[in-house]
Amino acid sequence: MKLRSRRLLDRSLTGVSVMAIVLMSLSLLVLLGPIFSRGAAAFLFRATSEFRRFNLEQFNRGDSRRIAAESRAVAEARQPLYGMLAAFTAELEDMDPARRRELRQQFKEVRDLLRELLGPLPGEMDAVMLRQQYGQTRWDRARVTLQRILFSEQWDYSDPSRMGRKVLVPRRQAFAGTQLEPLFPHLQQNLKSMLQPRFTFYWRFLSDRSLDSHFFGGIWPEILGTFYLTLGAMLLAIPFGVIAAIYLSEFAAAGRLVSLLRVCISTLAGVPSIVFGLFGLAFFINTLHLSHSKSVLAGSATLALLILPTIIRAAEEALKSVPHAYKEAALSLGASPLRMVLTVLLPAALPGILTGVIISMGRAAGETAPIIFTAAVSVGRPLKLWETLNQPTPALPWNIYNLATEHQAVDQIRHVQFGMVLTLVLLVLLLNLAAIVIRARISRKMRG
Amino acid sequence: MKTNERNLVMSDAASRLRRLAAFFSKGFLFLVAAASLVAVLLIIVYIARDAIPFFKLRGLKELFAGTAWFPSGNPPEFGALAIFIGSGLVTLGAILVAVPLGIAAAIALSDILPYRLRQAVKPVIEILAALPSVAYGFFALVIFAPLLQNHGGSLLSLAAWLIFLPLGLLIAFAVSEIATRSIRADVAPAARWLLAATLAAVLVRGLAALSAILKNVAVSSGTNAFNVSIILGIMALPTIVSVAEDSLQAAGRELREGSYALGATRAESLFRVIIPAAGSGIIAAVILGVMRAIGETMVVWMASGNAAQVPQPWFNFLSPVRTLTATIAGDMGEADQVLGSERYHVLFALALCLLLISFFANLASEWILRRQARRLGGLK
Amino acid sequence: MIQPTLANIRAAAEPATADYGGRQAHVACDRFSFFYGDNQAVRNVTLDFPSFQVTAIIGPSGCGKSTLLRSINRMNDLIPGGRTGGRLVFDGQDVYGPRLDVVTLRRRIGMVFQKPNPFPKSIFNNVAYGRRLHDGPAKGRLQEIVEASLQRAGLWDEVKDRLDDNALSLSGGQQQRLCIARALAVDPEVLLMDEPTSALDPRATARIEDLIAELRGRYTIIIVTHNMQQAARVSDLTAFLYEGDLIEYGATAQMFTKPRQKRTEDYMTGRFG
Numbered sequence A: 001m002k003l004r005s006r007r008l009l010d011r012s013l014t015g016v017s018v019m020a021i022v023l024m025s026l027s028l029l030v031l032l033g034p035i036f037s038r039g040a041a042a043f044l045f046r047a048t049s050e051f052r053r054f055n056l057e058q059f060n061r062g063d064s065r066r067i068a069a070e071s072r073a074v075a076e077a078r079q080p081l082y083g084m085l086a087a088f089t090a091e092l093e094d095m096d097p098a099r100r101r102e103l104r105q106q107f108k109e110v111r112d113l114l115r116e117l118l119g120p121l122p123g124e125m126d127a128v129m130l131r132q133q134y135g136q137t138r139w140d141r142a143r144v145t146l147q148r149i150l151f152s153e154q155w156d157y158s159d160p161s162r163m164g165r166k167v168l169v170p171r172r173q174a175f176a177g178t179q180l181e182p183l184f185p186h187l188q189q190n191l192k193s194m195l196q197p198r199f200t201f202y203w204r205f206l207s208d209r210s211l212d213s214h215f216f217g218g219i220w221p222e223i224l225g226t227f228y229l230t231l232g233a234m235l236l237a238i239p240f241g242v243i244a245a246i247y248l249s250e251f252a253a254a255g256r257l258v259s260l261l262r263v264c265i266s267t268l269a270g271v272p273s274i275v276f277g278l279f280g281l282a283f284f285i286n287t288l289h290l291s292h293s294k295s296v297l298a299g300s301a302t303l304a305l306l307i308l309p310t311i312i313r314a315a316e317e318a319l320k321s322v323p324h325a326y327k328e329a330a331l332s333l334g335a336s337p338l339r340m341v342l343t344v345l346l347p348a349a350l351p352g353i354l355t356g357v358i359i360s361m362g363r364a365a366g367e368t369a370p371i372i373f374t375a376a377v378s379v380g381r382p383l384k385l386w387e388t389l390n391q392p393t394p395a396l397p398w399n400i401y402n403l404a405t406e407h408q409a410v411d412q413i414r415h416v417q418f419g420m421v422l423t424l425v426l427l428v429l430l431l432n433l434a435a436i437v438i439r440a441r442i443s444r445k446m447r448g
Numbered sequence B: 001m002k003t004n005e006r007n008l009v010m011s012d013a014a015s016r017l018r019r020l021a022a023f024f025s026k027g028f029l030f031l032v033a034a035a036s037l038v039a040v041l042l043i044i045v046y047i048a049r050d051a052i053p054f055f056k057l058r059g060l061k062e063l064f065a066g067t068a069w070f071p072s073g074n075p076p077e078f079g080a081l082a083i084f085i086g087s088g089l090v091t092l093g094a095i096l097v098a099v100p101l102g103i104a105a106a107i108a109l110s111d112i113l114p115y116r117l118r119q120a121v122k123p124v125i126e127i128l129a130a131l132p133s134v135a136y137g138f139f140a141l142v143i144f145a146p147l148l149q150n151h152g153g154s155l156l157s158l159a160a161w162l163i164f165l166p167l168g169l170l171i172a173f174a175v176s177e178i179a180t181r182s183i184r185a186d187v188a189p190a191a192r193w194l195l196a197a198t199l200a201a202v203l204v205r206g207l208a209a210l211s212a213i214l215k216n217v218a219v220s221s222g223t224n225a226f227n228v229s230i231i232l233g234i235m236a237l238p239t240i241v242s243v244a245e246d247s248l249q250a251a252g253r254e255l256r257e258g259s260y261a262l263g264a265t266r267a268e269s270l271f272r273v274i275i276p277a278a279g280s281g282i283i284a285a286v287i288l289g290v291m292r293a294i295g296e297t298m299v300v301w302m303a304s305g306n307a308a309q310v311p312q313p314w315f316n317f318l319s320p321v322r323t324l325t326a327t328i329a330g331d332m333g334e335a336d337q338v339l340g341s342e343r344y345h346v347l348f349a350l351a352l353c354l355l356l357i358s359f360f361a362n363l364a365s366e367w368i369l370r371r372q373a374r375r376l377g378g379l380k
Numbered sequence C: 001m002i003q004p005t006l007a008n009i010r011a012a013a014e015p016a017t018a019d020y021g022g023r024q025a026h027v028a029c030d031r032f033s034f035f036y037g038d039n040q041a042v043r044n045v046t047l048d049f050p051s052f053q054v055t056a057i058i059g060p061s062g063c064g065k066s067t068l069l070r071s072i073n074r075m076n077d078l079i080p081g082g083r084t085g086g087r088l089v090f091d092g093q094d095v096y097g098p099r100l101d102v103v104t105l106r107r108r109i110g111m112v113f114q115k116p117n118p119f120p121k122s123i124f125n126n127v128a129y130g131r132r133l134h135d136g137p138a139k140g141r142l143q144e145i146v147e148a149s150l151q152r153a154g155l156w157d158e159v160k161d162r163l164d165d166n167a168l169s170l171s172g173g174q175q176q177r178l179c180i181a182r183a184l185a186v187d188p189e190v191l192l193m194d195e196p197t198s199a200l201d202p203r204a205t206a207r208i209e210d211l212i213a214e215l216r217g218r219y220t221i222i223i224v225t226h227n228m229q230q231a232a233r234v235s236d237l238t239a240f241l242y243e244g245d246l247i248e249y250g251a252t253a254q255m256f257t258k259p260r261q262k263r264t265e266d267y268m269t270g271r272f273g
């Protein structure tokens, strides 16, 4: 082949492989970008006066006098609007029946949406559901509702060759000439004073319980549940994992049995996580009866099995990288092998073991499939420590799934879902960062 | 005791005690270490125990050959062929995404990028590996699926340009190079350029036509095999990249230098010496990556559409599918957990299939990696 | 049938190579330096490696012998932070010149490493490897070239019946000769050898030394060695490096009998290093 074409091939290989790296990094960015930007909106957003009223009434939080003053200002700002509603209700009575029928339905829609936006309208009975007692607590959601008030969605099927197209029709048109017509521009112009949006850093999103199935409040039960599950899994897996690693690296003579052990460890690492879930159900719950049904304990035990191979491998790696000279020095001073392990080997290998432990902690925190049948429920309160023995719990990964797919108003609580994902991802990233830092420390110590 | 201090020989009793203690402590360590063996056995036993009643009741044929999956019907039907095909399809898609990308990235990491950049890329891989699968699933469902549904055609045509243009240009150059090899030297360059330009023009025309077709593809639902394949591919990447890179590294500097010293270019050294030497490790990497894709639950459960139907035609990636893992996760909630019924046992039967697949794939990769270590070890 | 010796293959392939006989320096260093980051491993070395002679480079461990040797065919290119100073000339062309083609350079300058490093391929494919790269799949003559190279490396008789066996099944000494054959097969003009016998037993070492003696006069050979006797036995010229500096350079016979520098003598008599 000509030298030129050989070089061309060489360059294209370089190009292709660099492109692969770029694509890989890009996909990470594309993945994390929305999670971070939209997840942050769960914590940092423009909160409306409804949010502050909610916090005062439900959590007893905030300066009650200032909030009362704000409520008065808001009520004042809303007064003209409510006036228009009342005027139109009266006007509706006097209309000819055909037009009345046509408009009544539309008017009901407007009223429903206004209730969603601003909370109960004057003169209405107290609603049962919490979500009906308050308007939009977030300005971004309020804007969405405003759009739905201003425009109604209709489907245009005029072109039979294509699928229907969504068109937005201003509601104002339907009410042209009535007392309600000025409501729409008025609402658009004065919504800010009716809701008083203000930037808020809602860090208590992490520590608040959820109210009315995540319409309000935070994600504390999920965080606590994830914490319990992870902690339990680590407590169960670390002793087994580290002891197994000590055995494999220090005491096991190479032989059939040990290689069988190793095959088992890698097999265990390869078992799909959903199979762990089924096993946990069949063994821990239905056979051992660790608990009557799902519980944190059963979930932790299942997760512990899942991360056992990771811990064994990391710990064995760490133990093996302890210089031989250390061990021999200890043995030559007359320490028994077991003593050597406890006094020399384990302390020296500790940072390495810790790295593995931290990484598997991230894994345990993020796994969903093993806890579906063993520990997770969609709605629950924060558990006390002893309740973990026989009670199921909400957990971040499970509730992300649940809220994103099975919640009755998936679209309205996107911010909560993103906030949960961000929390989980940050948790895992921080754990990994810690592992990276420890690893860097170790390699620096080994070098100098 | 004092007199004994210089005596190296222990008394009988003391020696027996010492040996007994050593034996027991070692035995204890072994027992704990055997936990993973016990766990593997228990998993196999317990999954099989609940799977066998299903096979006893309904036999093998229905599950593996039937396409009607109505476990809650009356009478219930348990034809899981569509589910197996669904698993196969998304795995195939994930392979198509992850294998070329992963191997190219592994090559870049082991041989092409400068050291500094390599260190910068490593965390990217670690993060990709560490992200919880539910986060991937959430992304697939909430961000990728709507994107696909609303702009699917444009996305597909963009992807076609991105993939086929560089590849096609490369092939065009290679073909023109080879075709003009035997032409007289003075006209060869002109002929080569002419040919390359023609081929490139044809390529661009072809791509334009293809992208016009793709643009008009209507994606009826964003939750489909295509979506899941891409996400699973990305999830499998870290495994493939890191295992493949390890085995490329393990081929060693000596081999590389030997090849370079003979005047080989980097591509030649890689393709003729390094990759053949590291080949089995790369295969193992692919197996492990594929296992990650087959065993993944959350992404497919959330974003595959969960329709137990055989895609028409079978390679139609834009149709919703249902996989083994998602079936287990989704149907267990409805199945009668405690009493045990066919609906409960069939899920264990599916899990048993999954377990066996992963078991054998794992053994294969283990065996391959070990053989390679031995072979490369012999080299040194 | 014409006996395919390497010499007549070369004559047929590249008649120009015969011209080097008259030229003095085949490879020449002119105040050449090499840096690993801030560490200057070769310092302003000026010396000529004349054509068709065997030049030995000796010196204590870490003095920069390998670095100098690997600079000649630019094997040091891959080292991050490596850079050069001064000039290094091969066949009248600046090795570190901006437009130099490394592939052709390495093709014309063969290298044999300290540890034998055959590729995990068959014996035949090992020897044919370089040739295939440069010529493309020209099947017919490959057979002849492989045979000629193996013969030149003194390995033919031992392996002629097992050319398809894996090269890793050979002994260490055989592997090293295979590597030499592999290098010879691409028809180099210069052969760089970095301690080629340090991993071998005395008998295999003797075989390689004989081989070098046979190759002398056809190739310009530059050999790094820690073995003084070996340097004395195989080389025409000897260069003594110490901490990156060229201390002394001259005819081997003279260097070993009456070195001009005190340090050279000290090193040769084993007082340091």
Ligand SMILES: Nc1ncnc2c1ncn2[C@@H]1O[C@H](COP(=O)(O)OP(=O)(O)OP(=O)(O)O)[C@@H](O)[C@H]1O
Pocket: C036, C039, C041, C059, C060, C061, C062, C063, C064, C065, C066, C067, C068, C079
């Ligand atoms: N890759 C490298 N990166 C940084 N420094 C290096 C590298 N290789 C060699 N050096 C340094 O350059 C100096 C010369 O090394 P070189 O390998 O050339 O010595 P040498 O004479 O061949 O030694 P030996 O006889 O032990 O092979 C040494 O100080 C060494 O530490």
Ligand SMILES: [Mg+2]
Pocket: C065, C066, C067, C194
């Ligand atoms: Mg050296």
